[in-house]
Amino acid sequence: MDAHQTGAVPAPTVWHCFRCSDARTVIDWLVATLGFVETACYAEDGVVTHAELLWPEGGGVMLGEGGRGADDPHASPPGAGLAYVVTADSEQVYRRAVDAGAEVVLALQDTDYGDRTFSVRDPEGNVWSVGQYRGAPLP
Template sequence: MTQALPPVLGGVCPYLGVSDAGRAADFYVKALGATEVMRMPPDEKGRYMHIHLVVNGGSLMLADAFPDHGHPLETPGAFTLHLQVDDADAWWKRAVEAGAEALMPVTDMFWGDRYGQFRDPFGIRWSVGTPIQKG
């Protein structure tokens, strides 16, 4: 590799192992407005070891499962990836229209955000929130 790797952005950077990292990256571009900044070439089976996206100003890394190298596909655990965004309604709608499963429509919440949840086609639960404008 002769080019410098793009910098990792944000505080915590999720690295997701999914069933089809190339398709997941394409979905996140469409559903979350992600920008793809790096994709390593796939192996002979079409699997990606590394894809780097930027979503809402932070890095998101993806890889396919490699059970033959000790990295099997696992069911996502009890976590939610949260995006604090400028317009939760628009982000939620775009994701659902792109194929995400609606889990919780965006609504005004007691803590002061408009907030909603969806699950992407790869089993990852996401939430979006925007502070409610007062006044």
């Protein structure tokens, strides 16, 4: 039984989505470099049409290749994404990313609003910022 089934980590209710030229490369990079967990992957004729990756501390991303053509209301160019991933230990994730050879676009640093954060670029150009800031609480 996984953490989502036991209630230890809530299932995502908001998903950040990415369009990819080569989804399999991005999936493998997210797993090896940042520590995401691949939970679903659907392909047609060798093309990843939909994949889901969960962040072990909560949340997830969806990605896939292709689209429905020029009239696709969800179309976005590959490599144009930016996501912020919350972690309890940004230094550990930073070391993992650097050790995996990630392109660092913002080195690990402290911010004036209490975050310890960094940013790396995936093989398609998307930027992944990782930090400990969980956002302002609900009013």
